[in-house]
Amino acid sequence: MLDEARLRDRPRALDPSRAWARIADPMAKVERTVDAILDAGDEFLYEASAHLLRSGGKRLRPALHLLSAEACGADPAGEPAVPMAAALECIHMATLVHDDVIDGAEERRGRPTVHRKWGAHTGVIVGDYLFARAFAILADVAGRRVLRLMSAVVFEMAQGEMAEQRSLYDLDQTKEQYFERVRQKTAAFIAECCRLAAVMAGAGRAVEDALWRYGMGVGMGYQIVDDLLDFTADPQALGKPVAKDLRSGVLTLPVLHALSLPELGPRFRRLLEETAWGQAEMESIVECLAEADAIRFSYDLARRYAEEGREGLAALPPGPARDALDALALALVEREF
Amino acid sequence: MLDEARLRDRPRALDPSRAWARIADPMAKVERTVDAILDAGDEFLYEASAHLLRSGGKRLRPALHLLSAEACGADPAGEPAVPMAAALECIHMATLVHDDVIDGAEERRGRPTVHRKWGAHTGVIVGDYLFARAFAILADVAGRRVLRLMSAVVFEMAQGEMAEQRSLYDLDQTKEQYFERVRQKTAAFIAECCRLAAVMAGAGRAVEDALWRYGMGVGMGYQIVDDLLDFTADPQALGKPVAKDLRSGVLTLPVLHALSLPELGPRFRRLLEETAWGQAEMESIVECLAEADAIRFSYDLARRYAEEGREGLAALPPGPARDALDALALALVEREF
Numbered sequence: 164m165l166d167e168a169r170l171r172d173r174p175r176a177l178d179p180s181r182a183w184a185r186i187a188d189p190m191a192k193v194e195r196t197v198d199a200i201l202d203a204g205d206e207f208l209y210e211a212s213a214h215l216l217r218s219g220g221k222r223l224r225p226a227l228h229l230l231s232a233e234a235c236g237a238d239p240a241g242e243p244a245v246p247m248a249a250a251l252e253c254i255h256m257a258t259l260v261h262d263d264v265i266d267g268a269e270e271r272r273g274r275p276t277v278h279r280k281w282g283a284h285t286g287v288i289v290g291d292y293l294f295a296r297a298f299a300i301l302a303d304v305a306g307r308r309v310l311r312l313m314s315a316v317v318f319e320m321a322q323g324e325m326a327e328q329r330s331l332y333d334l335d336q337t338k339e340q341y342f343e344r345v346r347q348k349t350a351a352f353i354a355e356c357c358r359l360a361a362v363m364a365g366a367g368r369a370v371e372d373a374l375w376r377y378g379m380g381v382g383m384g385y386q387i388v389d390d391l392l393d394f395t396a397d398p399q400a401l402g403k404p405v406a407k408d409l410r411s412g413v414l415t416l417p418v419l420h421a422l423s424l425p426e427l428g429p430r431f432r433r434l435l436e437e438t439a440w441g442q443a444e445m446e447s448i449v450e451c452l453a454e455a456d457a458i459r460f461s462y463d464l465a466r467r468y469a470e471e472g473r474e475g476l477a478a479l480p481p482g483p484a485r486d487a488l489d490a491l492a493l494a495l496v497e498r499e500f
Numbered sequence: 501m502l503d504e505a506r507l508r509d510r511p512r513a514l515d516p517s518r519a520w521a522r523i524a525d526p527m528a529k530v531e532r533t534v535d536a537i538l539d540a541g542d543e544f545l546y547e548a549s550a551h552l553l554r555s556g557g558k559r560l561r562p563a564l565h566l567l568s569a570e571a572c573g574a575d576p577a578g579e580p581a582v583p584m585a586a587a588l589e590c591i592h593m594a595t596l597v598h599d600d601v602i603d604g605a606e607e608r609r610g611r612p613t614v615h616r617k618w619g620a621h622t623g624v625i626v627g628d629y630l631f632a633r634a635f636a637i638l639a640d641v642a643g644r645r646v647l648r649l650m651s652a653v654v655f656e657m658a659q660g661e662m663a664e665q666r667s668l669y670d671l672d673q674t675k676e677q678y679f680e681r682v683r684q685k686t687a688a689f690i691a692e693c694c695r696l697a698a699v700m701a702g703a704g705r706a707v708e709d710a711l712w713r714y715g716m717g718v719g720m721g722y723q724i725v726d727d728l729l730d731f732t733a734d735p736q737a738l739g740k741p742v743a744k745d746l747r748s749g750v751l752t753l754p755v756l757h758a759l760s761l762p763e764l765g766p767r768f769r770r771l772l773e774e775t776a777w778g779q780a781e782m783e784s785i786v787e788c789l790a791e792a793d794a795i796r797f798s799y800d801l802a803r804r805y806a807e808e809g810r811e812g813l814a815a816l817p818p819g820p821a822r823d824a825l826d827a828l829a830l831a832l833v834e835r836e837f
Contacts, residue, residue, distance in 0.1 A: 207666065258628075261628060265621040282665075285662070290624075291657075295655040296651070298651040299647075299648055299651035299652060310647060311640065317631070322542045322545060324621075324625050325542070325545055329544065
């Protein structure tokens with residue numbers, strides 16, 4: 164466990180907006196490269212996948228890959244960083260479109276989802292298309308080890324998604340099971356986005372491990388915050404309705420924390436058992452979460468994961484890219500949308 | 501166009517059951533290897549994907565890969581033929597499970613489909629899982645070019661599936677559009693299963709091209725017959741209801757042929773326009789197909805594709821593996837289930 168007082172007092176290395184600004188140019192190239200990857204000769208598949216691309220998003224995975232590449236001494240605006248980052252975003256998009264089919268999601272970032280606009284069959288096919296295009300690019304620019312690692316990550320994500328489906332409405336699940344799902348669904352991929360920059364740059368195992376540790380911590384923290392924003396964020400800013408996860412039976416850290424408390428837990432459990440999921444009893448549920456201080460508990464834990472990730476950066480050569488990664492780590496667990 | 505009289509008189513090189521018997525041992529290894537690929541540490545994903553594996557199937561794609569490998573002088577029971585064949589079957593399984601989700605199919609080979617048994621979300625995830633496992637094996641045993649070719653095939657299959665979805669109930673589509681869909685959905689993959697054996701064996705471009713041509717012809721013929729069995733096969737033997745494709749709006753060669761006839765076409769078109777798709781008017785539709793001699797027309801065309809594929813075999817060294825491929829080509833377009 165990290166020393167909290169020490170962490171709190173640690174200065175913020177860089178304004179995160181400067182971290183994003185730092186990679187604005189290579190990121191514009193990544194955006195164009197993703198567009199070119201999607202435009203592979205089939206008009207409709209291009210239209211449907213580009214719809215998803217233009218729905219926006221933070222481009223977190225390519226951003227972390229570009230900064231990691233720069234931290235390893237590679238050119239973030241050149242090859243192989245740009246096509247790698249673009250392929251990583253395509254894989255992320257593939258999982259998004261399949262997740263939306265699975266969850267029956269109507270909107271993503273305020274725009275209709277692919278399967279809502281064109282049907283579930285299109286969602287399934289567009290996801291397969293995106294996987295295929297991404298792996299074609301990876302096979303062009305990377306070696307076997309990278310392809311093996313990426314296949315393993317897609318496997319982890321499928322495992323995590325499956326575990327989530329099987330955990331729906333299950334009030335007996337533990338926080339440990341939740342953390343394992345977050346690791347599989349999100350953190351393993353983000354860790355790989357960082358580590359692959361070291362693999363591509365031939366930076367050696369120590370740097371690979373350091374970037375993997377960084378990405379794992381940031382990825383865990385990022386997803387925990389993403390999950391708690393389900394309760395706290397302005398639905399307009401997030402582009403989806405409040406407590407949507409809970410309404411669909413997905414139990415996340417604030418809920419599991421409240422359930423684990425000796426006093427509140429049993430009462431909260433009865434409330435959830437009596438709740439018609441998906442209905443308006445959400446208000447009293449949110450009151451229970453407030454009583455449990457569950458939001459702050461989750462933010463704190465997310466920050467600890469991010470701090471754990473930041474520790475990995477010590478093994479990287481100092482410089483502006485490392486500083487940018489450092490700044491992003493905290494910014495990602497302090498965001499409010 | 502091939503000389504039909506010549507083709508009819510050409511002797512059958514080998515009893516097809518001897519072709520299958522020839523690869524019984526390596527195929528048993530492939531079966532065990534697929535099982536091991538699926539068993540990657542997640543109990544549920546193993547159960548669901550193994551359910552699909554144990555639903556049977558002809559294992560056509562690995563069989564063609566093994567025989568092609570042997571025809572190139574490689575050991576069909578050794579590496580890399582066995583793991584390659586296993587990975588190819590996994591990719592085929594991935595497309596099957598996603599296709600079943602897309603079509604809402606209830607049964608496959610007489611057993612409940614994955615998505616019927618465990619829900620559509622499981623079907624989507626299991627397909628992604630199978631793709632990921634297959635590409636992990638390919639990255640282990642093959643080089644970049646193979647991964648690139650396989651990604652391209654998955655892209656083709658997504659294109660074909662999308663084209664099929666967009667062609668549903670469309671009475672204005674042409675036979676050419678149907679052939680293009682068959683090429684994308686089935687023949688491109690089967691052609692690659694054959695060609696990759698030459699790529700792995702380093703047999704050179706001439707042999708690669710010959711096996712690709714063989715697989716393309718066989719794949720076209722195989723799928724055309726598969727489609728017409730929808731009208732002719734015993735539902736018990738096929739494990740799915742009769743005219744299921746047509747009931748779901750999928751127009752295949754017999755229907756498109758009948759529609760294209762100058763006399764029958766307009767009458768058949770009116771019948772289809774007035775039909776409540778999915779209902780029992782199938783009897784008069786099947787009568788029209790008989791009047792158009794559409795089943796025999798389709799069988800003949802399938803056989804021509806297979807013959808076209810057999811021509812490719814001339815570029816391979818003579819021997820029992822080539823004879824087996826030759827025998828399979830015709831057997832696959834003459835099967836009745």
